[in-house]
Amino acid sequence: MIQSKKDYLDYLRLDQEALDIKSNWKTPLKEFIAPRYVWQFQKKLRKLEYYKNCRRDILGKLYYAYLRLRFKKISVKLGFSIAPNVFGPGLAILHYGTIVVHNAAKVGKNCRIQACTNIGASGGSIKAPQIGDNVYIGPGAKIYGDITLGNNIAIAANSSVSKSCIENNVLLGGSPAKIIKEIDIKNVIPYAD
Incomplete structure (x- = not known):
């Protein structure tokens, strides 16, 4: 479970390795032309977990509410019903x-x-x-x-x-x-x- 900013970044890195996604200077352009929706979902999942577990301040709670709406939208689009804090790193x-x-x-x-x-x-x-x-x-x-x-x-x-x-x-x-x-x-x- 993500408990710090370092955990959040480690989870993202391990998920990216698991999906065999290489990053370079062309990546933002490739994502714009042909988005990897599963990777976008996983990034939103990890960000949601980070804000749920680590950000208890009022701005963090407000942003968490916003993230939940965006997360639900991509979940429905892809057919996923996955709650935060279920999967470990390397998903x-x-x-x-x-x-x-x-x-x-x-x-x-x-x-x-x-x-x-x-x-x-x-x-x-x-x-x-x-x-x-x-x-x-x-x-x-x-x-x-x-x-x-x-x-x-x-x-x-x-x-x-x-x-x-x-x-x-x-x-x-x-x-x-x-x-x-x-x-x-x-x-x-x-x-x-």
Whole structure:
């Protein structure tokens, strides 16, 4: 969670690396001609988190209210329903399309998430999944309930994960999901540490 200006800048840098976006003098022109909407969304998400967590003064609160409106507008445009303070640094949203994430969910650093995914609570509960670091979530995956997932996990496309898996370095797949095999997450998330 972003707790300082330094954290905010670190999150932005790691998200940019995760999306493999290189910056140079041509970047503003490229963004004007062909904007990267997912990157714009992630920048707005991190800025919103910074103002929510760190800026308690009256100007910070007013600007936070303004940011929430802009954030909601781009969220609707891209089909994302993602609350602030859910994802750790190194987030890579790979495509726009429906992504719904419960505000009580927590996802560690270096998450790669595809379109048509859902991370949510189950059966009226307010408890949502707690997911570790270096996790790949394939398209159409559903992760729900009061569960915990370990580190270095890949979740296959169209899988339904409703039970905890504290094992590391595994591929989960199927509906209901089960461990398919052991994996090296570096093959799926090249920037994982």
